[in-house]
Amino acid sequence: MKRPKRDVAIIGIGSTNYGEHWSCGLKDMIAEAGLKALQDSGISGKDIELIIGGSMSSGMFVGQEHTGALFADYMGLNPKPAIRTEAACASSSVAMRVGYMAIASGLYDCVVVGGAEKMTDVYGSQATTALAGAMDRDSEAYFGLTFPGVYALIARRHMHRYGTTREQLAMVAVKNHLNAMHNPHAQYHIRITVDDVLKSPLVADPLRLLDCSPIADGAACVVLVPASKARKYSDTPVYIKASSQASDTLALFMRNDITVMNATVEAAKLAYQQARIQPKDLDLAEVHDCFTINEIVSCEDLQFCKKGDGGRMVEDGETEIGGRIPVNPSGGLKAKGHPVGATGAGQIVEIVEQLRGDAGGRQVAGAETGLAHNVGGSGSTAVVHILSRNKR
């Protein structure tokens, strides 16, 4: 990838709370997140030139496709052009990245990006079926594999190879639930213990219910402008230092080593090069913990520790707020919630709040640089963004 023609900044963020929003439909959530982002940016709707919205499976969750135009419509932004992006649980990180490219290339000066998912209008088994579309349907889902099953296969192998313990997996959930206590956007405000995780029902051995991120509704939006114009709109702009993406096989079993997500490894390498920083320069990270094992695997693949050391890292408290590299101060997908199409944009919202110093009880003191890592499927898409409050 070449250097961008110009740098890009975030001047506004908006998010719904995550949870089971029985009184809100997809359109209501899009409108809420979009309006909040526009209000936060101080920009007027007529200045918006392009809308990019991610949703994973609105067709199967609510029977609604064509959500690009739907985003524009319900944010009140017609006739501005709108694009839908889809990359399973990484859908809105891809929206963010496409918005970044639209501005970095010089084609547009003001872009709203975001994502939304309405998951609770269908029954649990239908939601499971929709989510299974992120794996290889013909060779994985066909035979009865589920998403918890996919990550259980990774967990079993990781435990076998590196000695990662069942308790270490639980500690990821305990930490993320603790962080979510201070996040008003979070689905859960419930403290849990390692014992609670170990006593929760098995979903796919060795993973238990409290290892899994929940089904959620939610939407999140971000307003992007060229870095050179950011100060015109905002006293606290946040700059995008890197935006990278990589792909891997849809099917987990086709990979040489199922304990490594090569798409994460590649996207992370590219991101550190673009941002010209090392992993040790990060003050915090939002990491894709759809299941507890994936926070451990991802911390390794993002080079926060050496391969196989992710379990020890959480056990030693290095990923807590106040630790060496706080991971998922928002509560992560596990406790903040995982409305799949909104998750990536929601991670960006969290990092911006942290870098602005607006994160309240979960604030990482003095945070200047943060990383967002979002995965689609079992690691078939990985997107990494590095954000900083420093322009240079």
Place this chain on the structure above:
Amino acid sequence: MEKAVAFHWRGFRERYGLVGSKCDHCGRYFFPPRKICPSCRRLGKTREHRFSGKGKIHSFTVVRSAPDGFEIYAPYIMAIVDLEEGARVVSQVVDCRPDEVDIGMPVESCFRKIREENKSGLILYGFKFRPAK
């Protein structure tokens, strides 16, 4: 998600007979079959290959929260199997209890019912694996 007959019909060979492909240029095996070898791309020469069905368990889980159509089988064992030719598949493991399965365990393929489609009444078959005899 229910699918029309053509979807199942065109997958018969691959799912009934564990048929994948081999690239004669680099020697790699693939399941399901691939027309393009990702290592050799344009230089690749892929042809059909019927796997022996012998392999070892690479990783496994027990699915307790089953998707639509699999409820009556739950809990069931799912495993990634290292086939002796070098490719892998993911499959149910049958004819044994979850506490009898382990990484490295030798297994062999067998022909079994996968599930029934509710509305069309189709009965879907394919391979599963069992402990090697």
